[in-house]
Amino acid sequence: MVMKKLVLSMVMAAVALGGIAATKVVAHRGYWKTGGSAQNSIAALVKADSIGCYGSEFDVWMSADGAIVVNHDPSFKGKRMEQTSFDELTALTLANGENLPSLEQYFDAARKCGTRLILELKVHSTPEREAEAVGKIVDMVKKYGYEDRMEYISFSLNACKEFVKQAPEGTPVLYLNGELSPAELKELGISGLDYHLSVLKKHPDWIEEAHKLGMVVNSWTIDNAADMVWLIEHGVDLITTNEPVVLQKLLSGTYGEK
Ligand code: MG
Secondary structure, three states, rough: OOOHHHHHHHHHHHHOOOOOOOOOOEEEEOOOOOOOOOOOOOHHHHHHHHHOOOOEEEEEEEEEOOOOOOOOEEEOOEHHHOOHHHHHHHEOOOOHHHOOOOOOHHHHHHOOOOOOOEEEEEOOOOOOHHHHHHHHHHHHHHOOOOOOOOOOEEEOOHHHHHHHOOOOOOEEEEOOOOOHHHHHHHOOOOOOEEEEEEEEEEEEEHHHHHHHHHOOEEEOOOOOHHHHHHHHHHHOOEEEEEEHHHHHHHHHOOEEEE
């Protein structure tokens, strides 16, 4: 209770500073901490949209036979993403009973949603496979007409460079790994940073530096209200969280209310 009051007063201070309205909510792997959902499932995308998240993040891999599927880990239920066929991967079931989705199925479901699609390309075994995956993703986005609702993120600098090269100009591409300054990213044509909280706490000046360079700042994966408040107070543009409802309550000033 004391903690909630403390957080609430911090939020009020952030509101007074005017930093709050700008911060947007990204559901990490969709909104999955709710009934009938699972990480990186179609249900998680639909549920993130249904609660009005600005964006829904999801992870993708390229299968052994060159198709794009949605999943986080390098292997799932004993099957290596990069070494298993598309048919085998999409036959696997997620915790909510859904089949592991293809990117195509994910995009089909997104037709009924307005939320932005925050696509993370996982680090693949070779730069060539990453380049091929980026090409396939960009082509599919074009086929669906989703160019204006995509944001691309990756821990692979090579993948980020490929998105910069292959996606339409102006598409947000954010780097996740944390070791490059905003100016260094800008030099590579990357439009933003999506860094762990610990990196931004170590380099709080990077937030302002990024904004001065016209870049976007996101932070992950923030599930704690006090951390959310720190980021809001520091003017971070987007927060990626497993607790989108908590963040929404903080932003609307209803956190701590029954
Ligand atoms: Mg991810």
